[in-house]
Amino acid sequence: MRAQRPARRTPATDALSQDTKSRILDAAELLFMEHGFEATSLRQLTAAAGVNLAAVNYHFGSKEELFQAVLTRRLDPMNQERIDLLARYEREAGSKPLTCEKILSAMLIPALRLSRDEKRxxxxxxxxxxxxxxxxxxxxxxxxxxxxxxxxxxxxxxxxKALPHLTKQELTWRLHFVMGALSYTLAGTDSLKLMLQVITNDQDNDELLLQRLAPFLAAGLKAPLGDAKKLELVSGD
Amino acid sequence: MRAQRPARRTPATDALSQDTKSRILDAAELLFMEHGFEATSLRQLTAAAGVNLAAVNYHFGSKEELFQAVLTRRLDPMNQERIDLLARYEREAGSKPLTCEKILSAMLIPALRLSRDEKRxxxxxxxxxxxxxxxxxxxxxxxxxxxxxxxxxxxxxxxxKALPHLTKQELTWRLHFVMGALSYTLAGTDSLKLMLQVITNDQDNDELLLQRLAPFLAAGLKAPLGDAKKLELVSGD
DNA sequence: GCACGATTCAAACGCCCGTTTGAATCATGC
DNA sequence: GCATGATTCAAACGGGCGTTTGAATCGTGC
Structure with a gap:
């Protein structure tokens, strides 16, 4: 399909010095974040990337395939890192089951790493x-x-293994809650931050954030099973 | 702007028997859910509602204002219900502070009510x-x-008041996590359900779901403050 | 230094978008 | 039963969309 071209580096703008495919992916990542998939047009995207309009269809096939490429580029390595880290923890622990917090770390740390890596x-x-x-x-x-x-x-x-008191189904739900809280937290939509009036803007924002999220999630995962009477519907009156 | 017209009821289709504004809102709610705001066109929407294309701009002004109307119609009463329920719990408790679970109930029950109300x-x-x-x-x-x-x-x-060991800032973050888990759970995107292979499809789905979510969130809210060393970045190897 | 595949480019294709318009229709107060 | 304002309607507006095309350009192997 495509031949490798030597990256001709301009001194000032590093973004412009990459090859066409990377330039498109970077611009797409930024614009899909700012406006969403549907609201981002290929004209706007290719202009931001400094490439020809037809380049997206040439290199990726379609707008949808470009979106998948944007996701794959980061998601694949991150999830692999998670799996590897979990395996390493398990190796280090020997026969003993891992603690809940340790397993959570294996989920959160690769995400945190990615979020702090400006180059990625x-x-x-x-x-x-x-x-x-x-x-x-x-x-x-x-x-x-x-x-x-x-x-x-x-x-x-x-x-x-770490939470033997939970049934498979119960754990499935709790993982659902974990993924929900995690994705919301990492996505960090301004609307929620605005709603809750969070002010923090420091560099170590994300690390602090995950240090807060981890105990919250660990406690939730370890919670005793719910009492059916705890949340009964209050009828009218 | 608009005069009230007597709703002429056809026996079979109840959706078609409402006035234009309601028909548009109902169709918009359904289509915005299925395809999102950007991906839903007014032509498709007005066709589904059985009204003229120009009706949206006549009754709501623009597509954006229609979206806000869709949100307001349900959100306003639900949040008011939450506030009222919390006030009632506080009245019933007298001077004693409410438990964490009770406050959570005041958040979750109105959402659960809405989710079970097909008419709304x-x-x-x-x-x-x-x-x-x-x-x-x-x-x-x-x-x-x-x-x-x-x-x-x-x-x-x-x-x-219920969680005196938390600082304001810490509570802000935990509420952030609560809203994240709650919205994910209630939104119930199929992708997460697919990912986690959740099978439940019963009628009382949502009630069971919140009975599972409530203990999880309560435990997270009550968790001790995080240890700074718990989640340190593991560098390399 | 030329041939050839990979890439870039400007232009166009056909289509659908949100919105506006001005006339037709309806419902009501007089 | 007609005047009036609210609502509905078909049609059009201007513009942007994702994609395709075919020629120009580039870069490398021979």
């Missing part, structure tokens, strides 16, 4: 991902399911 | 809302912030 798109990508979770488009939903399948299965297994 | 759009609306949280469009973000401001402030106050 930093937070931009995690916002795109947070939005993608909530997107009803079938091509996005199916894609994400496939991307996450292996990672989720591995972590479910680990959590089951 | 049922789950359709909550999915639209879940998507809206993650939408980057400024007109959506600002609108949601304003809609939630009072409710969030009231509940923050109540939680502060």
């Amino acid at each position: 798109g930093g937070k931009h990508f995690l916002r795109v991902l947070g939005r993608a979770y909530a997107d009803p488009a079938p091509f996005i939903r199916n894609f994400l399911s496939a991307q996450y399948a292996e990672m989720i299965a591995r972590f479910k297994e680990a959590f089951l | 759009g049922g789950k359709h609306f909550l999915r639209v809302l879940g998507r809206a949280y993650a939408d980057p469009a400024p007109f959506i973000r600002n609108f949601l912030s304003a809609q939630y401001a009072e409710m969030i402030a009231r509940f923050k106050e109540a939680f502060l």
Whole structure:
């Protein structure tokens, strides 16, 4: 399809010095975050990337395939990192089951690493991902399911050992809650931050954030099973 | 602007028997859930509602204002219900501070009621809302912030009394996590369900769901403060 | 230094978008 | 039963969309 071209580096703008495919991916990551998939046009995107309009269809086939490429580029390595880290923890622990907090670390740390890595798109990508979770488009939903399948299965297994009082079904729900809180937190939509009047803007924002999220999630995962009478519907009156 | 017209009821289709404004709102709720705001066209929407294309701009002004109307119709009463229920609990408790679980109930029960009320759009609306949280469009973000401001402030106050070991800032973050898990759960995007292989499809789905979510969130809210060393970045190897 | 595949480019294609318009229709108060 | 304002309607507006095309350009192997 395409031949490698020597990257001719201009001194000032580093973004412009990459090859066409990377320039498109970077611009897409940024614009999909800012405006969403549907609201981002290829004309606007290719202009921002400094490439010809037809380049997206030439290199990626279609706008949808470009979106999947944007997700894959970051998601694949991150989930692999999660699986590897979990495996390493399990190796280090020997025969003893891992603690809940340790397994959570294996989920959170690769995400945190990615969010702090400006060279790998930093937070931009995690916002795109947070939005993608909530997107009803079938091509996005199916894609994400496939991307996450292996990672989720591995972590479910680990959590089951660490939390023997939970049934499989109960754990499935609690993982659902974990993913919800995590994706919202990492996506960091301004609307929620505005709502809750969060002011923090420091550099170590994300690390502090995950240090707050981890105990919250660990406590939730370890909680005793719910009492059926705790949440009965209050009728009228 | 508009004069009231007597609703002429056809026996079979109840949807077609409402007035134009309601028909548009109902169709919009459904289509915005299925395809999102940007991906839903007014031609498709008005056709589904059985009204003329120009009716949206006549009755609501623009597509954006229609979206806000879709949100307001359900969100306003639900948040008012939450505030009222919290006030009632506080009245019943007298001078004693409410438990964390009780305050959570005041948040969850009105949402659960809405989700089970087919006449009020049922789950359709909550999915639209879940998507809206993650939408980057400024007109959506600002609108949601304003809609939630009072409710969030009231509940923050109540939680502060129930959880005296938390600082204001810590509570703000935990409420952030609560809203994230809650909105994900209620929005119930298929992609997450697919990922986690949730099978339940019964009628009391939502009630069971919140009975599972409530203990999880309560435990998270009550968790001790995080240890700074718990989640340190593991460098390399 | 030329041939050839990979890439870039400007232009156009066909289509659908949100909105506006001005006339037709309806419902009501007089 | 007619005047009046609210509502509905078909049609059009201007513009932007994703994609395709075919020629120009580039970069490398011979």
